[in-house]
Amino acid sequence: MADESLPQQLARQIRRDILRGKLVPGAPIKERDSASELGVSRTPMREAIRILAQEGLVYLRPSRSPIVAAPSIKEVVDQVELLILLETRSAELVCQFASDREIASIADIVRLMSERFDATDPLDMFEVDMSFHSAIAKASHNAPIAETHQRYLQRVWRARYMAAVQKRNRDKVVCEHREIADALAERDTAAAAHTIHGHLSHLVSDIRNALEAENAEQTGKARKSGRPE
Amino acid sequence: MADESLPQQLARQIRRDILRGKLVPGAPIKERDSASELGVSRTPMREAIRILAQEGLVYLRPSRSPIVAAPSIKEVVDQVELLILLETRSAELVCQFASDREIASIADIVRLMSERFDATDPLDMFEVDMSFHSAIAKASHNAPIAETHQRYLQRVWRARYMAAVQKRNRDKVVCEHREIADALAERDTAAAAHTIHGHLSHLVSDIRNALEAENAEQTGKARKSGRPE
DNA sequence: GTCTCAGTTTTGGTATACCAGAATGGATTG
DNA sequence: CAATCCATTCTGGTATACCAAAACTGAGAC
Missing domain, CATH: 1.10.10.10 (Winged helix-like DNA-binding domain superfamily/Winged helix DNA-binding domain)
Structure with a gap:
């Protein structure tokens, strides 16, 4: 170890x-x-x-x-913005350069996710979700893109987790993942980029909602405990 | 200090x-x-x-x-690939969100560069060149993009420097910079993205040439001194 | 009662000492 | 003469000691 x-x-x-x-x-x-x-x-x-x-x-x-770190909503949104950019480009690169083997393993993650759909701990489930996105970045065969993606994925982990547990829209997530995997399998560059972009764009609003909810709760608590912001 | x-x-x-x-x-x-x-x-x-x-x-x-670090050519090219992605997107964001003040200061850098064209130490000149690109990323108003851009700009600094001193194409560089600055000033998103993308794409081949030349020289030296690779 | 200021404490920044693993060089042996 | 093995040395990893600046606290003055 x-x-x-x-x-x-x-x-x-x-x-x-x-x-x-x-x-x-x-x-x-x-x-x-x-x-x-x-x-x-x-x-x-x-x-x-x-x-x-x-x-x-x-x-x-x-x-x-x-x-x-106590990132503001804008900071988190900006980070997700970067993730969208990187992952969309990754999808294109995957269509061009990834091996069939790599694309198949991405599809495997989707399968794993849909199988264990509601059985597992949300945190475990979430790690699988993240690994799906990591796998795409890694399969781009561009190390700096993959590294940067991984870095910012870590960074927004907490915000994404909160968004995920708030909106229980797992079925939609799995469905979108499947669409992405299919586009990659057909090496349809445009479709892959488009579906990824759409999937992550949804995420932005989910995260914004989750963080606003949390902030509201926090300031509420603070006011109650006599330490107003 | x-x-x-x-x-x-x-x-x-x-x-x-x-x-x-x-x-x-x-x-x-x-x-x-x-x-x-x-x-x-x-x-x-x-x-x-x-x-x-x-x-x-x-x-x-x-x-x-x-x-x-002794990065391979592919590694450097991949890094530049990421820079292209970030800077192209930055250009779009600049058109949308940057203040006139910020755009003006980008134009100032171009002016500074063309004025001191051949007077200064190539290294100083080069720092101005890099600051032009940094300024664009910074003016995107997206901190993660700007940070990442800065990080990889540092990283390929040496390769870019070698490419620059090898090909003495400063006038072309200044010209392209001016085009970029103009597109930003008019907030023409498409033109800005296009000119940036073109400018940096040229760079890829320049860097590739410079590094290949260096590698050839290195192995030549090594062979001469009895330490073949 | 509040404000101020000095002394104490807490905390990060730096220097140094110690340890373990890797590299190197030389002696020994085949 | 070459290969191998052991000891010395070199180097990064870790622990600890010391320092200076920031923060806290409590007493005193207004």
């Missing part, structure tokens, strides 16, 4: 805490405390925090504690 | 050494040596190396010295 460096392990641990909501946006991450809590020294923990910072999950402030 | 953290200063120093060719691709960067050379301890130097690693200028190897 140690094929991952210590800082990467630490980063992964904290990342999970952030994405699952154990660490709330705005919370400080003190390197001393976090380090001793996980039984390591400050040096690797420091490096772990840098990793998360460059992933955009925490903000670094000069001479201050890093804090968990 | 100290509004930049120590690791960032160190990273900048080494970055210049790499881009100017003082540190050749494949050369190891030992954190002890580099640190003492610049009179600092290993900790900030270590962090500086991480910065360069995430910029893609050096490769990190587990339990080995980091080395100066």
Whole structure:
């Protein structure tokens, strides 16, 4: 299990805490405390925090504690905007360059998703959903595009998850995924780009709704507990 | 001058050494040596190396010295491919969302470039060239796009520089830049995207030529010095 | 009662010491 | 003479100690 460096392990641990909501946006991450809590020294923990910072999950402030990122709605939407751009282009590249093998494995993910439709934990289900999109980016055979896609997919993970659990529209998602996979299988560049673009465009409004709902709830709570924004 | 953290200063120093060719691709960067050379301890130097690693200028190897990146031609081309995607989209977004002020400052860069046409150090000239492209990405008002663009612009800096000094086609570059700036000024989305795309597509072949030339030279040298590849 | 300011504490930034794994070089053996 | 193996050394990874700046707190003055 140690094929991952210590800082990467630490980063992964904290990342999970952030994405699952154990660490709330705005919370400080003190390197001393976090380090001793996980039984390591400050040096690797420091490096772990840098990793998360460059992933955009925490903000670094000069001479201050890093804090968990609290992206505004516009920031998240902009990130999804970039994902749309990358994934649409990926779809085109997949049609041109991916092997039949790779395209088949993308279709497999759709199948897996529709089979386990309602049996699994929503979080597991969600990871499958994300892996579908990752697989497309990876099959583009353009490493920088795949890397960047992966990076921003991580970053909007939380927002997408919230959107997914709010709107229980899994059947529509599976249907759209299937359309995308079909277009890729036929190597129909235009159709693939179009269906991907449509699928992700829906996502933007879903995410916007989910985040607005959350914000409203948050400010409501804050007002109640006597700490108005 | 100290509004930049120590690791960032160190990273900048080494970055210049790499881009100017003082540190050749494949050369190891030992954190002890580099640190003492610049009179600092290993900790900030270590962090500086991480910065360069995430910029893609050096490769990190587990339990080995980091080395100066030696990207293959395909890797560089893929990176430029991503830049084309981002910058083309940026041009569209600029037409939609940028302020007149921002568009004007882009035009200013073109003017600056044509004025100082042949007077300046090629490296300075080149930084102006890069700042033109950065300015477009930044004016897209989409931070993730601008960040990613900046990241990969840094990464292909060396390849672009070599392409630029090899082909002394500065006048064509300035001309194309002017066309782009004009399209943006008129907020002509289609024209802006088209001119940007064309400009950068030329770059791909220039870079490919420059790198192939360099590779040929390298292997020639290696063979001569009795260390065939 | 509130504002201010100094002393203390907390925190990130940096330097240094220690450790383990990899590389290297030389001696030994076939 | 070549190949191999062991010891030395070199290098990155980690832990710890120290420093300076920012923040908190509490006492004092207005």
